Amino acid sequence: MDKTKIDSNFELAPLRSLDDFLLKSARFQIPNFKDFDKWGNRVVNNMLYYQTNYLFMAVVIFLIVGLIHPVKMFVGMVAMVIIVGGFAYVSTEGRLIHQFKQQYPGVGIIGIILVAGFATYTLGSLLVFLLGILLPFSVIFIHASLRSRNTKNKIVNKIEGIGLTRTPMGIFLEHLDVKSATLRYQKYFNKLHD
Numbered sequence: 001m002d003k004t005k006i007d008s009n010f011e012l013a014p015l016r017s018l019d020d021f022l023l024k025s026a027r028f029q030i031p032n033f034k035d036f037d038k039w040g041n042r043v044v045n046n047m048l049y050y051q052t053n054y055l056f057m058a059v060v061i062f063l064i065v066g067l068i069h070p071v072k073m074f075v076g077m078v079a080m081v082i083i084v085g086g087f088a089y090v091s092t093e094g095r096l097i098h099q100f101k102q103q104y105p106g107v108g109i110i111g112i113i114l115v116a117g118f119a120t121y122t123l124g125s126l127l128v129f130l131l132g133i134l135l136p137f138s139v140i141f142i143h144a145s146l147r148s149r150n151t152k153n154k155i156v157n158k159i160e161g162i163g164l165t166r167t168p169m170g171i172f173l174e175h176l177d178v179k180s181a182t183l184r185y186q187k188y189f190n191k192l193h194d
Helices: 036-049 051-068 070-092 094-103 105-121 123-146 151-166 168-175 181-193
Strands: 004-007 010-012
Touching: 036 051, 036 123, 036 168, 051 070, 051 123, 051 168, 070 105, 070 123, 094 105, 105 123
Parallel strands: none
Antiparallel strands: 004 010
16 A cells, blocks of 8 residues: 555555566466456456556657657657647637638638648658557557456455545546446445545
8 A cells, every 4th residue: 555645636556566567476368258347357457456567668668669760759749739739620610610611612622632641741650659659558458458367466456446546547447437346446435535
């Protein structure tokens, strides 16, 4: 229960040892693909137990991809910000853009061609940026799926479960509306403390 306090409502779970995470004491086993509930429970509980390790691993993988292709990563980030910002602007100001396209149809067509050209030109950089984001998620899911829970993992999850909804992974899983026994215990104990 040695959580590092960041805020009164936010805690960071402890970093688990490398031996427990990957090396000697770690046991890996292919999950039973026929029992989705058991597999999902394993993934959720591993994500809660190793959440700080996963955060560290995600940052390291993102940085490695960024160091291998620094220019493409930067261009991909900028392109993604421009594309997402453009979609957000178009969705909020859709009526004004529709009126502008009716008044100046040639400018609208040129704008569409320029946006398509920009997306095509930066496609390689966008793929590198998306690889930097999606590769950590894939590695985390594979590790959480294959890592068999040991007795220590189960006991610590129950003991620490009271405060896990205030951790980054607890908040993330709660927003995804993921239900597991550990998260149900957390909500129950949080209601008792309020």
